[in-house]
Amino acid sequence: xxxxxxxxxxxxIDSDLANTTLIAMAVRGLCAMTAxxxxxxxxxxxxxxxxxxxxxxxxxxxxxxxxxxxxxxxxQSALTLTVSDWGKAMVKGKLESASMPIDLxxxxxxxxxxxxLPIVQNLMDSVSYHRNGxxxxxxxxxxxxx
Amino acid sequence: MAFEAKSExxxxxxxxxxxxLDASISEPFRLYLFDQIDSGSDxxxxxxxxxxxxxxSGLGVLVAALKKMAGQGALKxxxxxxxxxxxxxxxxxxxxxxxxxxVAKAIEG
Numbered sequence: 001x002x003x004x005x006x007x008x009x010x011x012x013i014d015s016d017l018a019n020t021t022l023i024a025m026a027v028r029g030l031c032a033m034t035a036x037x038x039x040x041x042x043x044x045x046x047x048x049x050x051x052x053x054x055x056x057x058x059x060x061x062x063x064x065x066x067x068x069x070x071x072x073x074x075x076q077s078a079l080t081l082t083v084s085d086w087g088k089a090m091v092k093g094k095l096e097s098a099s100m101p102i103d104l105x106x107x108x109x110x111x112x113x114x115x116x117l118p119i120v121q122n123l124m125d126s127v128s129y130h131r132n133g134x135x136x137x138x139x140x141x142x143x144x145x146x
Numbered sequence: 147m148a149f150e151a152k153s154e155x156x157x158x159x160x161x162x163x164x165x166x167l168d169a170s171i172s173e174p175f176r177l178y179l180f181d182q183i184d185s186g187s188d189x190x191x192x193x194x195x196x197x198x199x200x201x202x203s204g205l206g207v208l209v210a211a212l213k214k215m216a217g218q219g220a221l222k223x224x225x226x227x228x229x230x231x232x233x234x235x236x237x238x239x240x241x242x243x244x245x246x247x248x249v250a251k252a253i254e255g
Contacts, residue, residue, distance in 0.1 A: 017170040042229040112210040115202040
């Protein structure tokens, strides 16, 4: 259990897509300590995987050997996940403009990529992105209803 | 990673020995599906029974395969688990694909 201040777990992986499962399983374990429902736990797992994928694919352009850090802060009323990298920053405005339009009649508009950010925006209670020096951090917050 | 295809009742049924269809295997899976389509499989069922987790990369591969078929033939998805079904609903991809609870139901039509 956590007190009002909460507790923070820091995880670190090398920038290899095969390592995202380690983060996913650890975050699932953390979520199991909370009142999040099984559906919410699945969704939190999806969000953290999407953002870790983004760090590896875009910030590090699939190059292995770089650090991706996930800080999970668990308090009574919220879980905050911060995914950090030290690679290329996200293009300004990308987070704000993320969307996933669908037109069933026009296959040209059936996107086979680019759904990660809109999914995360849709599922988390708040998201933000910051660059501090050479460190990029994507912060996601999920309220926990007890 | 292991993907497998078998023929049954006029369909190519693709299954996988993977519990996670994520970015780490999405490219080999895409190549496998494209190879099946290029080899003439135009009635395809993808059996998702083993997949407990799918991210947007895995979803993107399924959309790419559907686009590659370009309206010729059929691509059905069978037996999605709860987290996978949730992803399809969240992204409205449940409207794009024919999704059935079992492979048998997909074959029935």
